[in-house]
Amino acid sequence: MTLETLPRHKGGADELARLLARALLAGHWQPGDIFPKEMDIGTHFDVSRNQVRNALTRLTAAGLLDRTAGRGTHVREMSDWHLLDPLMSEWMTGLTDLDPQLTRAIYAFRFSAEPVVAGLAAEAADSNDIARLEAAFEGMQKTARSPAARAQHAEYDVMFHDAAYQASHNLVWRQMGHLLRPSIMALVHGSQHRTDTFDDSLSRHRRVLEAIMRRDAEAASRAAREVLRRTAIDLGIVN
Amino acid sequence: MTLETLPRHKGGADELARLLARALLAGHWQPGDIFPKEMDIGTHFDVSRNQVRNALTRLTAAGLLDRTAGRGTHVREMSDWHLLDPLMSEWMTGLTDLDPQLTRAIYAFRFSAEPVVAGLAAEAADSNDIARLEAAFEGMQKTARSPAARAQHAEYDVMFHDAAYQASHNLVWRQMGHLLRPSIMALVHGSQHRTDTFDDSLSRHRRVLEAIMRRDAEAASRAAREVLRRTAIDLGIVN
DNA sequence: ATGGTAGTAAATGTCTGACATTTAGACAAG
DNA sequence: CTTGTCTAAATGTCAGACATTTACTACCAT
Numbered sequence: 001m002t003l004e005t006l007p008r009h010k011g012g013a014d015e016l017a018r019l020l021a022r023a024l025l026a027g028h029w030q031p032g033d034i035f036p037k038e039m040d041i042g043t044h045f046d047v048s049r050n051q052v053r054n055a056l057t058r059l060t061a062a063g064l065l066d067r068t069a070g071r072g073t074h075v076r077e078m079s080d081w082h083l084l085d086p087l088m089s090e091w092m093t094g095l096t097d098l099d100p101q102l103t104r105a106i107y108a109f110r111f112s113a114e115p116v117v118a119g120l121a122a123e124a125a126d127s128n129d130i131a132r133l134e135a136a137f138e139g140m141q142k143t144a145r146s147p148a149a150r151a152q153h154a155e156y157d158v159m160f161h162d163a164a165y166q167a168s169h170n171l172v173w174r175q176m177g178h179l180l181r182p183s184i185m186a187l188v189h190g191s192q193h194r195t196d197t198f199d200d201s202l203s204r205h206r207r208v209l210e211a212i213m214r215r216d217a218e219a220a221s222r223a224a225r226e227v228l229r230r231t232a233i234d235l236g237i238v239n
Numbered sequence: 240m241t242l243e244t245l246p247r248h249k250g251g252a253d254e255l256a257r258l259l260a261r262a263l264l265a266g267h268w269q270p271g272d273i274f275p276k277e278m279d280i281g282t283h284f285d286v287s288r289n290q291v292r293n294a295l296t297r298l299t300a301a302g303l304l305d306r307t308a309g310r311g312t313h314v315r316e317m318s319d320w321h322l323l324d325p326l327m328s329e330w331m332t333g334l335t336d337l338d339p340q341l342t343r344a345i346y347a348f349r350f351s352a353e354p355v356v357a358g359l360a361a362e363a364a365d366s367n368d369i370a371r372l373e374a375a376f377e378g379m380q381k382t383a384r385s386p387a388a389r390a391q392h393a394e395y396d397v398m399f400h401d402a403a404y405q406a407s408h409n410l411v412w413r414q415m416g417h418l419l420r421p422s423i424m425a426l427v428h429g430s431q432h433r434t435d436t437f438d439d440s441l442s443r444h445r446r447v448l449e450a451i452m453r454r455d456a457e458a459a460s461r462a463a464r465e466v467l468r469r470t471a472i473d474l475g476i477v478n
Numbered sequence: 479a480t481g482g483t484a485g486t487a488a489a490t491g492t493c494t495g496a497c498a499t500t501t502a503g504a505c506a507a508g
Numbered sequence: 509c510t511t512g513t514c515t516a517a518a519t520g521t522c523a524g525a526c527a528t529t530t531a532c533t534a535c536c537a538t
Contacts, residue, residue, distance in 0.1 A: 012521090037489065048522055053490090054296075061300050061326075069490040070530030084323035084414055086302075102410070109411035112355050120351060171341070172348035172418070175323055179411070251492090276518065287493055292519090308519040309501030 016045060017055035021091040024064050024075065027099050035065055035073035062088055078102070084176065092182035104235055106183040111225070111232045113176070114161070118208055118224035119217040121167035129167035130213060136160035137209050144198040153198075154188045160205060164224070167212065187231060201227070252293035255284060259294060260330040263303050263314065266338050274304055274312035301327055317341070323415065331421035343474055345422040350464070350471045352415070353400070357447055357463035358456040360406035368406035369452060375399035376448050383437040392437075393427045399444060403463075406451065426470060440466070 020041075029035065036044075042052045056073065059065045063082040067073045078101070082088060092098060121129070139156035143149035158181050165177035204227045211220035232238045259280075268274065275283075281291045295312065298304045302321040306312045317340070321327060331337060360368070378395035382388035397420050404416035443466045450459035471477045 039489090050520095050522060054521095057293075057296065058300070061297070063325075067490065068530075069528060070488075072489055072530090079410060079413065081410075082323075082325065082414065083411055084321075086321065087300075105410040108409055112359060112409075112412075113352070116351050116355055170347055170351075171318060171320075171344040172322055173351075174318065175321065278518090289492060289494085293492095306519065307501075308499060309517070311501090311518055 013047075013051045013054035013058075016047065016051060017058045018091055020055060021059055021062070021064060021088075022095055024059070025092055025095060025099065025102070026097050029075045031075055031077045033075045035075055037072060058087065061085075084179065086175075086178045089178040089182055093185055095182070095186070098182065098186050103183065103186045104237065106179060107187075107228075107231065107235055108237045109179070110183060111228045111237055114164070114228060115221040115225045117164055117168050117173055118212065118220040120170065120173065121164045122212045122215050122217040122220040124169040125167040125212055125215075126169075129163060132163040133160060133167070133209050133212065136163055137205060140202060140205060144202055150188065154184055158184050164208070164212070200230075252286075252290045252297075255286065255290060256294035256297040257330055260298055260301070260303065260327075261334055263298070264327075264331060264334060264338065264341075265336050268314045270314055270316045272314045274314055276311060297326065300324075323418065325414075325417045328417040328420055332424055334421070334425075337421065337425045342422065342425045343476065345418055346426075346467075346470065346474055347476045348418070349422060350467045350476055353403070353467060354460040354464045356403055356407050356412055357451065357459040359409065359412065360403045361451045361454050361456040361459040363408040364406040364451055364454075365408075368402060371402040372399060372406070372448050372451065375402055376444060379441060379444060383441055389427065393423055397423050403447070403451070439469075 023029070038049055038052045038056070041056075042049050045052075056065065056067065060067055061082075062085050063076060063080045065073050066076050078099070083102075083106070125133075136156050136159035140153060140160060143153040143156060161180045161184070162177040165173050165180075168174065204223065207223040208220055208227060211217075211223050229238070262268070277288055277291045277295070280295075281288050284291075295304060295306065299306055300321075301324050302315060302319045304312050305315050317338070322341075322345070364372075375395050375398035379392060379399060382392040382395060400419045400423070401416040404412050404419075407413065443462065446462040447459055447466060450456075450462050468477070
């Protein structure tokens with residue numbers, strides 16, 4: 001794989017890093033492949049070597065690349081990628097052709113984790129958290145019936161789940177809210193969006209919200225599992 | 240807080256980053272404080288500005304610092320720290336005076352997450368995973384009775400739990416194994432280490448191992464909770 | 479032939495000094 | 509009191525030289 005197909009960019013090192021990261025996340029290079037050398041990247045995008053190095057430093061920090069003096073830059077195994085790095089989520093968002101293996105892994109994680117999170121949220125949520133959950137839910141309701149508002153609906157969906165992670169009031173769980181965006185967004189493109197599906201999803205989300213509000217951890221946990229269950233079946237995570 | 244108390248170092252930017260990170264993790268600066276400027280750090284440690292910038296770049300990527308041109312470098316809120324970044328775990332290991340709030344948060348996370356992980360492990364573990372779990376358990380057994388082998392015992396403890404995360408065969412859960420080391424190590428210093436405590440802990444670990452081996456997810460989940468329960472009570476996470 | 483060894487090219491890592499950009503604060507004009 | 513401008517100080521960027529590491533090759537000795 002060469003750089004030829006990648007578009008030139010406008011911004012600084014951030015933009016460059018994003019560009020390269022997304023190409024990697026889409027699978028344009030195989031694990032073990034050698035990555036283009038600094039100079040080539042620099043000349044192709046017409047930026048200084050510094051910019052390239054800054055960008056590559058970020059990708060290396062995210063576990064995407066492995067650099068050694070004299071050897072060059074190599075692409076690491078997917079299992080070495082730091083999926084929990086917030087930068088990664090940022091790079092993944094809006095990527096329609098995310099590696100299916102990755103989508104599946106993230107969703108499987110959510111399917112096992114979010115029941116726990118919902119349970120914790122029911123125990124620890126304060127009025128702020130409840131307000132955020134309600135606002136997100138209302139947004140989902142408003143945008144459920146209009147096919148034009150699909151993207152907006154997904155945003156509210158992300159907001160709802162993120163609010164649940166926040167409501168757990170645990171520093172570690174809170175960080176994982178970042179994982180949601182790419183996972184939810186990737187699925188928006190892969191499902192049929194029939195109206196009754198939306199209604200169904202909406203009522204399941206409602207049950208989570210209500211359980212958290214009445215501080216019923218057990219019910220919140222069950223309800224959260226139901227929210228994710230249908231898609232989990234579709235993806236073959238559970239049967 | 241100034242740099243004066245920090246020892247000079249030997250290695251490159253990695254070492255410098257580690258040094259500064261550990262000072263931050265121990266709470267030597269408060270959130271919002273301004274961090275020493277590049278030049279001062281450079282002259283104090285007698286390294287080039289490049290080295291300093293490389294080090295600070297890492298701390299920034301880990302969410303510890305916030306840098307803006309003209310404004311300077313500031314320390315971020317603890318809730319912004321990327322606790323899931325593997326570098327963070329590396330920096331935390333061996334830090335005896337880790338912020339108690341952090342220890343507690345990480346342990347609370349483990350207490351809620353590891354039952355799920357153990358359940359997944361029971362479903363997905365292959366012979367390799369089982370072998371790793373057995374090896375770790377045997378190591379724990381061998382080192383349980385000798386007070387001199389305390390550090391070694393902790394290592395096997397880490398290995399055991401990490402093997403469980405690995406056995407889940409989920410890319411996301413696997414990454415979280417990194418969180419264990421600092422959490423377990425910090426607790427080694429905080430407990431009494433009576434021999435019967437070790438025996439008790441050992442038999443609880445054994446139950447997890449056995450449940451995973453006979454693929455009983457439900458039992459593995461319950462057993463994992465029991466492993467963590469006593470300490471969770473001590474830390475006030477559950478009553 | 480085979481194995482070790484020196485040499486060479488190519489890639490990333492580091493240093494240095496100059497310059498650009500951003501920000502906060504001081505100060506004066508309206 | 510507000511607005512605009514200037515200045516100092518900090519981080520950001522650049523370019524070029526040099527250092528270090530690595531893989532490869534050619535060569536020589538056994």
